[in-house]
Amino acid sequence: MTEPDIQVEDRGAKGRYFVAGPDGAVAEMTFTKAGEHQLIIDHTEVPDAFRGQGIGLRLVTRAVEDARAAGKKIIPLCPFANAQFHRHPEWADVLKK
Template sequence: MADQLPEIELQDHGSKGRYVLRSPGGAEAEMTFTKVGEHKIIIDHTEVPDVFRGQGAGLRLVTRAVEDARASQKKIIPLCPFAAAQFRRHAEWADVLAS
């Protein structure tokens, strides 16, 4: 079912940004982040509206951030409770978890 979700869009606005999934009806699932220096980002908020519930949208947003962090050799500080829970469930993400 997650394969039917739209592509994730990265919106980078300097020191802040967000990953966004848009439904055909215009609803948005988002995960926001703040950059900390050159090598870290803080995931500070994840919001998934009802139209996306049960489709793995939140997990896809966090996974995309993990993939991007690996590609750019950055670390993630997951302050958002949802993102923090996903990091606890995915030990394979330890390489991008800020210590």
């Protein structure tokens, strides 16, 4: 099984990382920009069609990679994203303290 592509939709102050499944299901992680150097992860939603595939973690990981590359910090307000930051101390460089 090939891994679905993570897409990024940037709508100015808000946006999302998402994966669209062949059945129309969409897993997404939404964000809000807080100034030029901070990103707030607001919400992560993974429909049943994606459960057990690690899609939620992949969405957060992609945001971490993008933030690191752009020199930005992340504020994980979403409980899922916040839990992932606690599980991944190697992401401390992008976590807004």
